[in-house]
Amino acid sequence: MTNPLRSPDDRRLPRVAGPCSLVIFGVTGDLARKKVMPAIYDLANRGLLPPGFALVGFARRDWDKQDFAQIVHDSVREHSRTEFREDVWQQLAEGIRFVAGDLTSEESFDELRRVVDELDQTRGTRGNHGFYLSIPPSMFPVVIEQLKRSGLAQSTKDAWRRVVIEKPFGHDAKSARELNNVIAGVFPSGSVFRIDHYLGKETVQNMMAIRFANNLYEPIWNSNYVDHVQITMAEDIGIAGRAGYYDGIGAARDVIQNHLLQLVALTAMEEPTSLQADAVRIEKEKILASIKLPRDIEKHSARGQYAAGWQGGVEVRGYLQEEGINPYSTTETFAAVRLDIDNRRWAGVPFYVRTGKRLGRRVTEVAVVFKKVPRQLFSPSSTQELSNNAVVFRIQPDEGMTVRFGSKVPGTSLEVRDVSMDFAYGDSFTEASPEAYERLILDVLLGDPPLFPRHEEVNLQWQILDPILERWDKKGQPEQYASGGWGPQSAYDMMKRDGRMWRRP
Numbered sequence: 170m171t172n173p174l175r176s177p178d179d180r181r182l183p184r185v186a187g188p189c190s191l192v193i194f195g196v197t198g199d200l201a202r203k204k205v206m207p208a209i210y211d212l213a214n215r216g217l218l219p220p221g222f223a224l225v226g227f228a229r230r231d232w233d234k235q236d237f238a239q240i241v242h243d244s245v246r247e248h249s250r251t252e253f254r255e256d257v258w259q260q261l262a263e264g265i266r267f268v269a270g271d272l273t274s275e276e277s278f279d280e281l282r283r284v285v286d287e288l289d290q291t292r293g294t295r296g297n298h299g300f301y302l303s304i305p306p307s308m309f310p311v312v313i314e315q316l317k318r319s320g321l322a323q324s325t326k327d328a329w330r331r332v333v334i335e336k337p338f339g340h341d342a343k344s345a346r347e348l349n350n351v352i353a354g355v356f357p358s359g360s361v362f363r364i365d366h367y368l369g370k371e372t373v374q375n376m377m378a379i380r381f382a383n384n385l386y387e388p389i390w391n392s393n394y395v396d397h398v399q400i401t402m403a404e405d406i407g408i409a410g411r412a413g414y415y416d417g418i419g420a421a422r423d424v425i426q427n428h429l430l431q432l433v434a435l436t437a438m439e440e441p442t443s444l445q446a447d448a449v450r451i452e453k454e455k456i457l458a459s460i461k462l463p464r465d466i467e468k469h470s471a472r473g474q475y476a477a478g479w480q481g482g483v484e485v486r487g488y489l490q491e492e493g494i495n496p497y498s499t500t501e502t503f504a505a506v507r508l509d510i511d512n513r514r515w516a517g518v519p520f521y522v523r524t525g526k527r528l529g530r531r532v533t534e535v536a537v538v539f540k541k542v543p544r545q546l547f548s549p550s551s552t553q554e555l556s557n558n559a560v561v562f563r564i565q566p567d568e569g570m571t572v573r574f575g576s577k578v579p580g581t582s583l584e585v586r587d588v589s590m591d592f593a594y595g596d597s598f599t600e601a602s603p604e605a606y607e608r609l610i611l612d613v614l615l616g617d618p619p620l621f622p623r624h625e626e627v628n629l630q631w632q633i634l635d636p637i638l639e640r641w642d643k644k645g646q647p648e649q650y651a652s653g654g655w656g657p658q659s660a661y662d663m664m665k666r667d668g669r670m671w672r673r674p
């Protein structure tokens with residue numbers, strides 16, 4: 170008799186990937202070194218990769234297999250989450266291969282094909298291969314075309330081929346569509362895995378659990394009770410050596426278009442009919458399609474660029490003085506915008522999103538701020554220190570959730586003051602949270618799609634952003650803001666106009 174607690178879709182059971190390999194293009198880049206390769210080791214260390222797993226690096230370097238293995242080894246030692254174990258490493262190292270090649274060269278891809286075929290013979294990868302494009306997006310079409318030409322993109326009934334791409338998925342709706350057409354011409358949509366690493370974060374996945382596994386929040390999760398929602402993704406770092414990528418892209422394209430709009434959708438969406446990828450996607454798309462921009466974008470948005478200053482006791486450069494940045498660049502490093510969701514649940518409840526580099530501290534949170542009581546029984550003087558109730562999802566770094574409400578101050582006088590009730594992962598669970606990339610790479614190898622945005626979501630996200638960017642493009646230089654602060658004056662002003670204030674995380 171089958172145990173009902175151990176059904177095949179029992180999500181508590183560790184899910185282990187079947188025989189396969191992952192080919193990484195762009196192994197010399199930051200992303201591969203700091204995130205992708207360490208995550209692969211962490212998966213191996215947790216026993217979630219098949220014994221014959223193979224990792225193939227592809228780059229224009231005069232390396233052999235051993236040189237590449239050393240690169241992987243160093244990146245694992247430096248960046249992996251779990252402890253280093255020699256036996257795990259040895260087993261992983263046996264499956265490491267390297268192709269020294271050029272992304273535009275047919276011979277290089279023919280060589281890759283030979284390597285992949287060899288793995289099927291020697292490591293038992295059975296024709297299952299993923300291709301991780303950790304390369305500049307301008308090279309996506311070239312690689313996709315080469316994969317097709319060399320026959321590497323072709324799945325069969327028994328063997329899968331998948332492609333993994335990292336944002337930015339284009340730089341506006343039009344280019345995203347063009348890119349999608351290129352990919353869709355070679356890989357069927359179920360074989361395309363677009364990474365938005367925020368969706369792999371433990372706390373982001375928990376937003377669905379907290380909203381829909383409980384009965385406490387949904388009844389008040391609407392315009393009857395909610396005053397507004399604030400989503401903040403603040404970073405204390407500058408552009409950290411990524412000038413080539415960042416300049417001309419800016420904060421809105423870099424993180425609002427993807428991470429922050431996904432957080433808006435997860436906060437606002439209706440309960441899906443199931444946890445299947447399509448069911449969740451449909452609900453998210455409905456929110457994205459209902460987002461309306463303010464009529465006067467100028468008044469309800471803000472953009473800024475960090476100026477030189479001091480941060481954490483260290484003198485830091487301004488954006489325009491950063492190495493590799495055009496000294497006249499108009500790229501924004503801070504962006505804030507008000508969005509409205511034009512549906513019955515959220516009519517009249519603004520969603521404010523903001524993000525910036527070189528802000529006061531690193532923090533990402535979603536704060537749902539509630540309306541004040543319709544009638545306050547307690548006198549104005551005794552409620553001076555009572556603000557709006559709030560539910561805050563603390564995405565990082567202090568992962569958890571806070572509920573803020575008023576409580577009587579002990580004593581004989583009558584005063585009501587804000588207090589917080591905190592849930593912290595570290596206090597409630599002994600299990601450690603995996604890195605977003607561990608979860609996402611495992612899902613790619615398992616072919617599990619819920620955490621990967623489909624093209625339609627990406628397209629809707631660009632449709633929200635395009636008019637804002639168009640407006641900003643006409644404005645020239647963004648306002649400067651002090652490093653270590655909380656953004657430009659215009660960000661404070663846009664909230665003040667609405668009679669609200671940004672939270673000070």
Ligand code: BG6
Pocket residue numbers: 404423424533
């Ligand atoms: C990336 C952005 O998507 O997210 C970076 O391109 C940003 O600019 C990074 O620094 C932040 O990720 P996390 O996981 O540290 O919040």
